Amino acid sequence: MSVTTLHRPAHRDALSLLETAFGDGLLATVFGRCTVEYDGRASSSLGPGDRLVVCKPDGTILVHTDESREPVNWQPPGCTHRASVRDGRLRIRSERSSPDETLDVAFERIEQVTAYEVEDRSDLTLTGSEEDLRRRILDDPGLVEPGFEPIATERETAAGPVDVFGSDEAGRPVVVELKRRRVGPSAASQLRRYVEAVDEEFPDAGVRGVLVAPSVTERAAALLEERGLEFVALEPVGERDPEAVDGGDGAAVDGEDAERGGSEDAERDGEADAERDGEADAESEA
Amino acid sequence: MSVTTLHRPAHRDALSLLETAFGDGLLATVFGRCTVEYDGRASSSLGPGDRLVVCKPDGTILVHTDESREPVNWQPPGCTHRASVRDGRLRIRSERSSPDETLDVAFERIEQVTAYEVEDRSDLTLTGSEEDLRRRILDDPGLVEPGFEPIATERETAAGPVDVFGSDEAGRPVVVELKRRRVGPSAASQLRRYVEAVDEEFPDAGVRGVLVAPSVTERAAALLEERGLEFVALEPVGERDPEAVDGGDGAAVDGEDAERGGSEDAERDGEADAERDGEADAESEA
């Protein structure tokens, strides 16, 4: 059986199911009225309210309210969960050491407890990260500037690792800092820090610093300017326009456009409809 | 009724419950085998696997696997959820604009759908944040150094807002940067940035920079040293030792220690046990 649910269970029955879940590596959820206490790197206290608590077999615990992407309280993976019943309350305690942290959830009322058996072997593939931007530049260093030649990535300096280290057409060392999105002052400071460190390594070599990102804020631009640092506008993924991809003619345009624009159509072109729900689109919600 | 659950529902029944949940401001969860596609600031694709999907009435959607504190995919608050059935799959689409982002979850198998009515008016109280550190310093500026006098917090400069701006015993301007935990190079750079900005405002005033944090990494210490910046070790919350609170003698030490060490005992000192489960402690799990 893959899912076990108890509706308005007695505390002892809820406890029993949680014990099974914790022992058998199941994902467990508890919904009900509870309070939460946390103590560790910081401390917090949360009064009574209805929340969804998620306990993962890797030792994660999440306490979710009806708002926000972030759990109101949590414990990261690697913790030890324990459930108990005391003073008429179902309690879940999650502990870890280094740092020493404790999370305590106390339910005064339990609406539902569920244990799920989870099987998931798929990995997420993601594009548009800083690493994509790095690959893009290593593939075509001229995107930074004509004549730019990458020498190393993640090159260590006294101030930390430099994203891309290289040399320009004139043979001057170039420090490149990459950001996948629009950057603020901190990125300018970071680049400056690296440039100064490399400058100490190569005195009088005229080390240059280039920030590569889609855009910069005004303040960041001023900070770069002030320090003689440069900016190159570039996004992690190139324009979808295939003309830009291969520099060729527009022969492939239609094919590429078809793939992109086809996301909506794709909804209809699976195998033959297994279930006939017609236009089963549901109304939406804010 | 506060919770509605469907076990292994037909897609159309699952759809119906989701529509109700979306329409009535309920929190909904769906567990089953699904794939997930995301496109927006970045793009991602996730193959088939069992996941717990949480849809909040504020427009948040979370896709959780059995591992990690972070959802493998998500959409932040403010999105619009839509459910539908096509090609024999229950689909949940979450969209938003600015930035334009779409999340699509397609279930090939649904183990359970639940709609929860949530009532939660409690707010979290948290201690140990950077703001606590700031308050601590404003309460007792001597913690930074004897003679330090705060003038402003969040004081604007050309490089950004300074945590605490003040003056030292000699009347020199002091820029204080606060961190609630051990800091690395970025904090040193940040402080330096502010100090230079203030230095431009008060030429030849000998602006000082002080980083206040529990500790610094070696590299950060070197960067501070290099730039003539200072470090003061201080934690967001003072020692639990009450001697430090009021500067009194040690009379209260034992009481305070009792409170600290008493977290375990506290489990027993509520009101009279309402339910008798004896030592109902359950076994734990990694």
Add this chain to the structure above:
DNA sequence: ACGTCGATTTCGAGG
């Protein structure tokens, strides 16, 4: 909206 920065950030890589 955009800018700026904190966070119980979490996460992953590397030493």
Add this chain to the structure above:
DNA sequence: CCTCGAAGTCGACGT
């Protein structure tokens, strides 16, 4: 372990 930096970071607060 610690250090360091990225993240579809999120979230809050300000302009």
